[in-house]
Structure formats: structure tokens, C-alpha cells
Amino acid sequence: DAKTTQPTSMDCAEGRAANLPCNHSTISGNEYVYWYRQIHSQGPQYIIHGLKNNETNEMASLIITEDRKSSTLILPHATLRDTAVYYCIVRGLSGSARQLTFGSGTQLTVLP
Amino acid sequence: EADIYQTPRYLVIGTGKKITLECSQTMGHDKMYWYQQDPGMELHLIHYSYGVNSTEKGDLSSESTVSRIRTEHFPLTLESARPSHTSQYLCASSERIDPTDTQYFGPGTRLTVL
Numbered sequence: 001d002a003k004t005t006q007p008t009s010m011d012c013a014e015g016r017a018a019n020l021p022c023n024h025s026t027i028s029g030n031e032y033v034y035w036y037r038q039i040h041s042q043g044p045q046y047i048i049h050g051l052k053n054n055e056t057n058e059m060a061s062l063i064i065t066e067d068r069k070s071s072t073l074i075l076p077h078a079t080l081r082d083t084a085v086y087y088c089i090v091r092g093l094s095g096s097a098r099q100l101t102f103g104s105g106t107q108l109t110v111l112p
Numbered sequence: 113e114a115d116i117y118q119t120p121r122y123l124v125i126g127t128g129k130k131i132t133l134e135c136s137q138t139m140g141h142d143k144m145y146w147y148q149q150d151p152g153m154e155l156h157l158i159h160y161s162y163g164v165n166s167t168e169k170g171d172l173s174s175e176s177t178v179s180r181i182r183t184e185h186f187p188l189t190l191e192s193a194r195p196s197h198t199s200q201y202l203c204a205s206s207e208r209i210d211p212t213d214t215q216y217f218g219p220g221t222r223l224t225v226l
Contacts, residue, residue, distance in 0.1 A: 032212045043118075043202045043217035044155070093211045097143050099157040099171055100204070100215050 002090040018075040022088030037084040118218035135203030142208035144186040
């Protein structure tokens with residue numbers, strides 16, 4: 001799976017959009033971009049994933065650049081409960097059970 | 113919201129006790145996982161299962177054992193708990209047919225062995 005680079009930390013005002021960037025310049029054609037988050041002392045939470053096209057679900061939007069070398073996770077109206085560490089990971093195709101490896105992630109702090 | 117449950121959420125227990133951490137999911141997922149995670153640290157896969165009667169050890173060696181008698185249930189057992197077992201234990205599941213193995217996690221069990 002390709003390596004990703006994220007900023008260590010970001011702040012966002014409550015009610016504003018939080019835009020979390022991720023670089024994955026070595027991503028290969030069949031690798032997906034995944035986002036998870038982990039609120040302190042809780043289990044990781046799956047947010048969204050995508051291959052090429054932009055994706056949106058009830059939690060967030062994922063914008064992937066045309067060259068697929070970077071992406072942005074958008075939380076449209078951040079709340080205090082969105083304060084967490086956000087992990088961007090790249091995963092290739094495999095039917096087998098595999099270790100999920102997060103890396104260092106971005107600590108997002110939503111400020112009142 | 114993923115339907116995967118873990119009990120207990122917190123457990124403080126003395127050395128030498130036998131414990132079982134419960135994990136259940138209602139999504140009909142075939143694949144299930146147990147991870148161990150210390151505060152601020154990476155996830156470490158300790159056990160996984162492809163389905164009923166299938167269990168495998170993960171990358172991190174663990175003294176725990178698991179069983180998979182029913183699709184929805186994947187308990188983890190420590191026969192004799194030690195202080196070195198103090199950690200957070202996370203259960204996850206994924207669909208058999210998902211080619212990228214999207215894993216959904218439970219809330220975790222924080223275990224403290226005195």
C-alpha cells in the first residue's frame with residue numbers, strides 16, 4: 001500500500017467546513033484512498049473511501065485530484081464531536097484479511 | 113453507523129484471572145479481526161477470521177485465543193491475565209466480497225491487569 005503524508009494538526013471553527021489534505025504521490029492505479037478517524041480512547045471509525053471520482057456520504061466528502069496524487073476530506077459543518085485524529089490511508093485490492101495500518105494522521109481540533 | 117459491539121467497555125482484573133472479551137456484529141460480515149492498541153500507538157492485528165471455524169494469528173504474537181462458532185460472534189480469551197496484557201482491544205469486521213477489505217470497528221475494550 002502506498003505511503004501517505006498528512007499535516008500533524010489543524011484547527012477549525014465550529015460550524016465551518018474542515019478540509020483535511022492528504023498526499024499520496026506514489027498511489028497506483030488500483031489503490032483506493034480511505035479515511036478513518038479515531039476519537040480519543042474509542043475504536044476507529046470508517047468515514048469514506050474512493051478510487052478516482054469524488055465521493056460523498058452522510059459524514060463527509062472526498063475530493064481526489066485528477067492525477068490521484070492527493071485528496072481532501074471535507075467535513076462540511078464541523079462540530080465539537082468531530083475533534084479526532086483523522087487518518088488517510090491507501091489500500092489496494094485484496095480479498096484477504098489484512099492489517100489496517102494508520103500512520104500518524106492529522107489531529108483535528110474543532111474550536112467553539 | 114457500523115453495528116459492531118464489544119463488551120465490556122472497561123475491565124480491571126487481577127493477575128492470573130481468565131477473561132473473555134466479547135465481540136458481536138449484526139452486519140453478516142464473514143471476516144472479523146482483533147487488534148491491540150496502546151494509547152497513541154499503531155493498531156496491531158492479533159487475530160482474524162474468514163468465517164465460521166476459521167481463525168488465524170495476526171502479525172503481533174499474542175497469548176490470547178479466539179473462536180468463531182457463529183458468524184456474528186468472535187470472542188477473545190486470555191487464560192491467565194498478566195499486567196503486560198494491559199491495553200485496548202479493538203474488534204472489527206468486513207465483508208467477504210469487499211475487494212478493499214473496508215473494516216468497521218467496535219468501541220473497544222480497555223483492559224487493565226493489576
